[in-house]
Structures are given as structure tokens and as C-alpha cells.
Amino acid sequence: MCGRYASSRGPEDLAGIFEIEKWEPEETLEPDYNVAPTKEVYAVLDRPLKDAADPRPVRQLRRLRWGLVPSWSKTPDGGARMINARAETVHEKPAYRRAFAARRCILPADGYYEWVTGTQERELEVEGKKKRPRKQPYFVLPADGSVFAMAGLYEFWRDRTLPDDHPGAWWVTCSVITTEAERTPLAVAPAEGPHSLADIHPRMPLMLTPERWDAWLDPSRTDPQDLRGLLDPPPHGLMRAYPVSTAVSNVRNGGPELLKELEAPEVGTLF
Numbered sequence: 215m216c217g218r219y220a221s222s223r224g225p226e227d228l229a230g231i232f233e234i235e236k237w238e239p240e241e242t243l244e245p246d247y248n249v250a251p252t253k254e255v256y257a258v259l260d261r262p263l264k265d266a267a268d269p270r271p272v273r274q275l276r277r278l279r280w281g282l283v284p285s286w287s288k289t290p291d292g293g294a295r296m297i298n299a300r301a302e303t304v305h306e307k308p309a310y311r312r313a314f315a316a317r318r319c320i321l322p323a324d325g326y327y328e329w330v331t332g333t334q335e336r337e338l339e340v341e342g343k344k345k346r347p348r349k350q351p352y353f354v355l356p357a358d359g360s361v362f363a364m365a366g367l368y369e370f371w372r373d374r375t376l377p378d379d380h381p382g383a384w385w386v387t388c389s390v391i392t393t394e395a396e397r398t399p400l401a402v403a404p405a406e407g408p409h410s411l412a413d414i415h416p417r418m419p420l421m422l423t424p425e426r427w428d429a430w431l432d433p434s435r436t437d438p439q440d441l442r443g444l445l446d447p448p449p450h451g452l453m454r455a456y457p458v459s460t461a462v463s464n465v466r467n468g469g470p471e472l473l474k475e476l477e478a479p480e481v482g483t484l485f
Contacts (some may be wrong), residue, residue: 215298215328215392215415215417216297216298216326216364216390216392216417216418216419217250217251217297217298217327217328218248218249218250218326218327218462218465219249219323219324219325219326219327219362219364219419220246220247220248220249220323220324220325220326220327220353220472220473221243221245221246221247221249221255221256221322221323221324222245222246222247222324222470223245223322223324223361224242224245225237225239225242225256225275228256228258228275228322228361229275231322231361232258232273232275232320232322232427233273234258234273234274234275235272235273235274236263236272236273236274236275237274237275237276241275241276241277243255243256243277245470246468247324247462247468247469247470247471247472247473248327248462248465248467248468248472249280249323250280250465251280251281251294251297252279252280252281252294253279253280254277254278254279254280255277255278255279255280255321255388256275256276256277256278256321256322257275257276257277257278257319257320257321257366257368257388258273258274258275258276258319258320258321258322258427258431259273259274259276259317259318259319259320259368259431260272260273260274260431260432260433261274261433271432271433271434273431276386278319278368278386278387278388279385279386279387279388280297280321280387280388280389280390281294281295281296281297281387281388281389282296282297282299282309282310282313282367282368282369282387282388282389283296283369283371283385283387284296284308284309284312284369284371285312285369285370285371285372287371290371290373290385290387296309296389297389297390298389298390298391298392298417299314299367299389299390299391299392300391300392300393300417301365301391301392301393301420301445302393304367304391304445305438305439305441305442310367310389311438312369313367313368313369313389314367314438314441315436315437315438315441316433316436317367317368317369317433318365318366318367318368318430318431318433318441319366319367319368319388319431320363320364320365320366320422320427320430320431321363321364321365321366321388321390322361322362322363322364323361323362323363323364323419324355324361324362324473325353325354325355325356325362326353326354326355326362326364326418326419327351327352327353327354327458327462328351328352328354328414328415328418329349329350329351329352329415329463330349330350330352330407330408330413330414330415331348331349331350331481348460348481349460349463349481350457350460350479350480350481351457351458351459351460351462351463352404352407352408352414352455352456352457352458353455353456353457353458353472353473353475354411354414354418354453354454354455355453355454355455356421356452356453356454357400357401357402357452357453357454358452362419362421363421363422363423363424363427364390364391364419364420364421364422365390365391365419365420365421365422365430365444365445366388366389366390366391367388367389367391368386368387368388368389369386369387369388370384370385370386371384371385371386371387372384372385373385390419390420391419391420391445392417392418392419392420393417393418393419393420393445393447394412394416394417394418394447395410395411395412395414395415395416395417395418396410396411396412396418396447396450396453397410397411397412398410398450398451399451400451400453400454400455401451401452401453401454402454402455402456403454403455404455404456404457406478406479407455407456407457407479408455411453411455414455420445420447420448421448421452421453422444422448423448423449423452426444429444430444456475456476457475457476457478457479457480458472458473458474458475458476459471459472459474459476459480460480460481
């Protein structure tokens with residue numbers, strides 16, 4: 215799954231990476247090294263500009279709220295639970311299938327966090343000595359330091375309790391698509407810890423490599439069967455993972471120190 219990630223690149227950097235044509239300076243977000251559900255995040259998308267004479271899609275950098283709210287939803291309350299969409303079923307699930315066909319985006323990140331329960335912690339839980347075991351967080355990122363381009367969907371939701379001219383009348387929300395975690399060895403693995411992404415968690419965000427970006431963002435591609443080919447996992451051996459401080463488990467912490475690699479896990483691991 216993807217429940218937290220880090221996003222430190224600014225608009226200028228992202229504009230160069232993704233060939234952005236349009237972004238509004240007032241929509242700039244501060245670097246966030248602990249992005250959590252319901253927060254506003256950057257999204258790259260291809261869409262015609264509002265009220266423009268030219269109908270062609272324009273590549274934009276937009277601020278969206280993480281946690282997809284389907285257009286038909288009566289309230290936005292379920293958005294916090296819809297942060298991930300499974301690649302295997304995204305084309306058929308009512309909450310995601312329309313967005314999959316017409317509103318795909320890229321959610322740029324430095325990498326994502328995932329937690330592993332340590333052996334000693336699991337034993338204490340089994341013995342009933344601990345109600346909630348501590349978990350060791352790992353940061354997962356491209357081994358070459360490039361942007362982690364997560365496949366995403368976005369959707370529009372109208373708050374009918376507000377007038378048309380109210381700035382909060384329309385919500386634009388998004389979800390991260392996940393796939394099965396790689397079982398092949400990590401490009402760079404920690405000395406003490408997991409050897410593959412599947413050792414950390416059975417799911418991972420679907421990373422899009424650059425040659426897929428244009429096809430994924432192309433709004434003219436609407437055939438679900440055609441699009442499903444874009445959901446294939448990326449080549450193996452592109453990722454690294456390392457343990458980070460348990461401070462990331464607290465959403466109030468969001469500084470760059472969260473990405474500091476630990477020499478050894480703070481919590482005993484399964485490995």
C-alpha cells in the first residue's frame with residue numbers, strides 16, 4: 215500500500231522533469247517529508263485549460279487532496295479511506311473506473327514509507343504483553359535518486375451545500391495506484407533488514423518510468439483494456455530501501471531529518 219510518502223521537489227524542479235506547461239505560483243506547496251492522507255499534494259496531469267479557446271490538453275502541475283471522493287458520493291467523508299486503488303481491479307471498481315478511463319495523473323514523490331513489525335515485538339504481542347507492537351519504518355526510493363512517479367487517479371466532487379462561486383464548492387481529489395511488491399532483490403538493500411520490497415509489505419505504489427508518462431497522462435486514451443497494459447510493474451532492480459527513525463510514525467513530524475538513514479533499525483526486524 216501507500217500510506218505516507220515524502221515530497222520535497224518544488225514546482226521549478228518538477229516543471230523541468232515532467233515538461234510542465236502550466237502551474238500557478240499561488241499553488242506552491244512547502245516541502246513535506248511526511249505526506250499523509252487528506253493532505254494537499256502535487257499532481258501532474260494533462261487537461262484542457264478552463265475557458266481556453268484551444269481545446270488541446272495542457273500538462274499542468276496542480277494541488278489535489280489525497281483521498282479520492284467519487285463524483286457520485288453524497289459526502290466527502292470516505293475520501294480518507296480511498297487513498298489507494300489496486301491495479302488489478304481499478305478498471306472495474308465503481309469508485310475508480312471512471313477516473314481510470316479519463317482522469318489519470320502522476321503523483322511525484324521522493325519515495326514512500328512502509329512499516330515492518332519486528333520479531334521481538336511480534337513475540338510480545340503474541341504473549342499478550344503488548345497491545346500494539348512498535349514497527350520499524352523503511353524509506354523506499356529509486357536507487358538512482360530520480361523522481362518516484364506514482365501512478366494516480368483524480369476526480370472532481372461538487373459540494374452541494376455551497377454556492378457555485380464559493381472557493382470550496384469543488385473538491386479535486388486523488389488516489390495512488392498500488393501493485394504487488396517486487397520479490398526480486400533490491401538494487402541497494404540495508405545491511406540488516408529486508409532483501410526485497412515484498413519483505414517489507416506485499417503491496418507498493420505503481421511507479422511509472424519516464425517512457426510511460428505521456429501514454430498514462432493522455433486523456434484521449436479511454437479504452438480500459440488498452441489502458442490496463444500501462445499497469446504493468448516497472449522493471450525490477452530499480453529500488454532501494456533503508457530504515458529511518460520511528461519519528462515518521464507521527465504525522466506532526468515533517469522535516470528532512472525523517473529521511474536520514476539509520477545504521478541499524480530502531481526496532482528489531484523480521485530478518
